[in-house]
Amino acid sequence: MHKGTKHTKKTGDEIVNSFFIPKETIREMNELNHKTAVNGKEHGMALCLSEDRKVVPGKSSVGDYVSIMVPETCKGKHDKYIGSYHTHPRPSETRFSAMDLLSSCDEESKIDCVGMNKKGEIECYIKRNQGKSCQDEAKPFVDIEDTYVYIDPVDRETVKTALLNAVDNFTEKKFKSKKIL
Ligand SMILES: [Zn+2]
Numbered sequence: 017m018h019k020g021t022k023h024t025k026k027t028g029d030e031i032v033n034s035f036f037i038p039k040e041t042i043r044e045m046n047e048l049n050h051k052t053a054v055n056g057k058e059h060g061m062a063l064c065l066s067e068d069r070k071v072v073p074g075k076s077s078v079g080d081y082v083s084i085m086v087p088e089t090c091k092g093k094h095d096k097y098i099g100s101y102h103t104h105p106r107p108s109e110t111r112f113s114a115m116d117l118l119s120s121c122d123e124e125s126k127i128d129c130v131g132m133n134k135k136g137e138i139e140c141y142i143k144r145n146q147g148k149s150c151q152d153e154a155k156p157f158v159d160i161e162d163t164y165v166y167i168d169p170v171d172r173e174t175v176k177t178a179l180l181n182a183v184d185n186f187t188e189k190k191f192k193s194k195k196i197l
Pocket residue numbers: 102103104112113116130
């Protein structure tokens with residue numbers, strides 16, 4: 017039915033793998049970056065595929081200072097959930113946290129994007145290949161992340177840095193990424 021749907025890429029639109037992300041969607045993502053800059057909380061929204069095969073915003077949500085639950089709900093009746101977008105107040109980077117990695121390993125997630133606590137930077141991640149092992153391998157990283165609170169603050173930064181680097185390496189192995197803003 018959608019065969020032959022062709023999008024003409026205009027300035028500001030982006031294509032990540034096979035996903036066409038119109039500039040209107042990127043603008044909405046960037047608005048959430050701005051909200052995070054204002055209140056320091058994570059903001060996010062579902063990413064959905066519209067009937068005409070464009071990546072469009074789904075339902076949005078607000079998290080706290082360190083995490084967020086993004087609804088897997090689309091706005092349009094015929095939109096299909098394909099992933100999520102969320103912002104990072106701190107550290108102000110578009111890298112995956114261990115929890116981001118785990119949730120993006122989920123088979124329902126086809127594309128996941130992360131933004132910063134100021135306007136102008138968004139990075140999208142797509143799995144290199146679909147496999148059950150992604151979640152199994154990502155789980156131990158989350159287990160370590162969950163122990164942060166029990167670690168002596170003196171050692172915490174060292175553990176955090178080591179974990180983030182390990183998550184980075186794993187992310188690079190399993191995902192392709194592209195900055196779309
Ligand atoms: Zn995150």
